[in-house]
Amino acid sequence: MYIVTAEEMYGIDQFSMKHTGVEASILMENAGREIAQRIMDMVGFEQSILVLAGSGNNGGDGFVIARTLRNMGYQASVLQVVDDEKITGHAAYHKHLYQKCDGIVDPLDKGREIIERLDKEVVVVDAMVGIGVKGMLRDPLHSIVTQLNQLENLTISVDIPSGLPADEGEADFIAVQASHTFMIGAIKQTAFVQHTAPYYGEWDCLDIGFPTRAFEQLENERKIWTEKEFQHTFPKRSAYDHKGDHGKGLIIGGSANMPGALGLTTRAALRSGAGLVTAGTTDKVIQRIATFCPEATFLTLPEENDHLQYNDEIEYAKFDAVALGIGMGREATSRPIIRQAASSKLPLIIDGDGLTHLKEDLTVLDGKEEPVILTPHPGEMAMLLELSIKDVLMRPFYYAKKFAEDYNVYVVLKGAFTIITTPEGKQAVNVSGNAGLAKGGSGDVLTGIILTMIMQKQSIFEGLCNACFIHGKSADLLVQGQHSEHDLLASDVIEGVSLVYRTFL
Numbered sequence: 001m002y003i004v005t006a007e008e009m010y011g012i013d014q015f016s017m018k019h020t021g022v023e024a025s026i027l028m029e030n031a032g033r034e035i036a037q038r039i040m041d042m043v044g045f046e047q048s049i050l051v052l053a054g055s056g057n058n059g060g061d062g063f064v065i066a067r068t069l070r071n072m073g074y075q076a077s078v079l080q081v082v083d084d085e086k087i088t089g090h091a092a093y094h095k096h097l098y099q100k101c102d103g104i105v106d107p108l109d110k111g112r113e114i115i116e117r118l119d120k121e122v123v124v125v126d127a128m129v130g131i132g133v134k135g136m137l138r139d140p141l142h143s144i145v146t147q148l149n150q151l152e153n154l155t156i157s158v159d160i161p162s163g164l165p166a167d168e169g170e171a172d173f174i175a176v177q178a179s180h181t182f183m184i185g186a187i188k189q190t191a192f193v194q195h196t197a198p199y200y201g202e203w204d205c206l207d208i209g210f211p212t213r214a215f216e217q218l219e220n221e222r223k224i225w226t227e228k229e230f231q232h233t234f235p236k237r238s239a240y241d242h243k244g245d246h247g248k249g250l251i252i253g254g255s256a257n258m259p260g261a262l263g264l265t266t267r268a269a270l271r272s273g274a275g276l277v278t279a280g281t282t283d284k285v286i287q288r289i290a291t292f293c294p295e296a297t298f299l300t301l302p303e304e305n306d307h308l309q310y311n312d313e314i315e316y317a318k319f320d321a322v323a324l325g326i327g328m329g330r331e332a333t334s335r336p337i338i339r340q341a342a343s344s345k346l347p348l349i350i351d352g353d354g355l356t357h358l359k360e361d362l363t364v365l366d367g368k369e370e371p372v373i374l375t376p377h378p379g380e381m382a383m384l385l386e387l388s389i390k391d392v393l394m395r396p397f398y399y400a401k402k403f404a405e406d407y408n409v410y411v412v413l414k415g416a417f418t419i420i421t422t423p424e425g426k427q428a429v430n431v432s433g434n435a436g437l438a439k440g441g442s443g444d445v446l447t448g449i450i451l452t453m454i455m456q457k458q459s460i461f462e463g464l465c466n467a468c469f470i471h472g473k474s475a476d477l478l479v480q481g482q483h484s485e486h487d488l489l490a491s492d493v494i495e496g497v498s499l500v501y502r503t504f505l
């Protein structure tokens with residue numbers, strides 16, 4: 001399923017009409033019917049449904065919904081939140097159909113009173129404004145939305161909560177706080193941006209007949225990654241495979257104060273299916289973590305002040321991929337290891353403190369032909385871009401893509417909605433995971449799973465998406481079972497990888 005901006009959605013719409021000849025009023029009929037069907041699944045005949053219809057095509061959807069619901073025996077009516085003359089084009093056509101089917105339209109001047117006296121059992125369908133919103137809502141919509149947000153009614157938004165921008169980057173708006181949103185045709189970008197996502201409530205995206213080609217012609221490819229994509233792309237194992245077929249991974253990191261991080265990454269890499277994993281770290285760290293990952297082998301690296309020190313003893317050629325930086329600390333004496341690893345002919349994952357070292361000298365990436373994967377959280381992404389965290393959170397798609405393209409790297413921007421970006425700018429959002437993952441060690445586990453995934457027979461992009469899916473889904477399955485979001489530990493997430501494999505493969 002595609003994730004789009006408003007402009008891209010209008011492009012899909014235009015392409016579909018031009019190349020297939022489908023008419024806008026038919027798309028509107030499809031959209032309204034699909035949403036009405038979903039409402040019927042949620043609401044009983046005894047409940048009243050009030051559709052708030054605005055002036056544009058979003059309002060047009062509202063008239064189709066009201067007509068379909070009435071024809072199926074539901075008690076639906078429309079409160080038109082704009083003056084009559086503002087209803088034009090396809091919306092006017094569907095308003096006419098609705099009225100011809102004995103539909104009732106209450107005019108705007110009754111609006112305040114109707115909403116003030118609204119029984120809390122009445123279901124509200126918000127079809128006031130869709131992706132055509134421009135700037136802050138003006139009255140009367142502004143005051144209607146303010147009024148509505150104080151009520152506790154079940155509110156179902158059509159396509160997007162009215163007032164909410166579809167595109168990331170907008171801070172000033174007032175929008176309907178929806179209980180559910182049924183998006184039309186494609187997911188709107190702000191469903192995955194931290195400060196706008198909560199407005200959608202629970203959401204679903206409905207197909208209304210746009211042809212696949214309409215999405216394929218988009219310049220920016222953005223999709224969500226779900227269990228379907230995971231099942232479709234995850235490589236099968238053969239009975240004749242040997243350990244060398246599933247990758248030999250090297251993990252470099254660890255310091256006296258953070259030995260556990262490296263242990264988590266190592267164990268996660270093993271649990272997710274790597275053939276062989278070697279942890280390259282200081283002797284002290286090895287002593288601390290060895291029993292936590294008995295299947296790993298270890299490479300003792302020199303240290304200074306309890307931190308790794310640069311050395312040229314690492315034989316990169318023995319491995320298939322490297323993950324670097326986990327719990328490494330920020331001592332300058334460790335920094336040259338980044339350049340050394342980057343000059344190896346291996347795919348390279350840079351995580352945690354490795355990213356801070358990288359920022360000191362981004363030229364280490366120059367000319368690297370093998371894939372480089374960076375796994376920043378928003379704070380680290382902000383540090384790399386010299387921006388505030390707020391800036392990154394406001395436009396995560398844009399900034400992840402910019403960095404990935406500028407430096408020819410894959411970026412896994414971690415968060416409630418992890419965004420995976422290729423050096424060419426293709427993006428996917430992982431939708432598995434829950435608040436239980438917002439804990440220390442969680443990112444270390446992800447890095448281990450990523451290391452394993454990029455060594456399997458799948459593209460780097462698919463490997464990264466699958467790693468994020470496994471990580472999040474492990475947490476989801478664990479909180480449905482013996483754990484809660486409160487007590488879930490990063491080490492539990494490692495063991496939960498087995499549940500993901502057994503459930504989905």
Ligand SMILES: NC(=O)C1=CN([C@@H]2O[C@H](COP(=O)(O)OP(=O)(O)OC[C@H]3O[C@@H](n4cnc5c(N)ncnc54)[C@H](O)[C@@H]3O)[C@@H](O)[C@H]2O)[C@@H](O)CC1
Nearest residue numbers: 013028055056057058129130131132133134136137138159
């Ligand atoms: N072919 C398509 O792309 C389809 C689009 N559909 C619907 O059409 C919507 C887009 O329709 P439109 O382009 O007509 O736009 P909208 O219906 O989203 O909004 C446009 C209307 O909102 C008013 N408006 C804009 N900003 C405002 C503000 N700040 N304060 C108050 N009023 C404001 C404008 O005056 C205009 O009348 C989608 O969200 C979706 O619901 C569906 O009918 C299905 C098919």
Ligand SMILES: [K+]
Nearest residue numbers: 129158160162
């Ligand atoms: K809406």
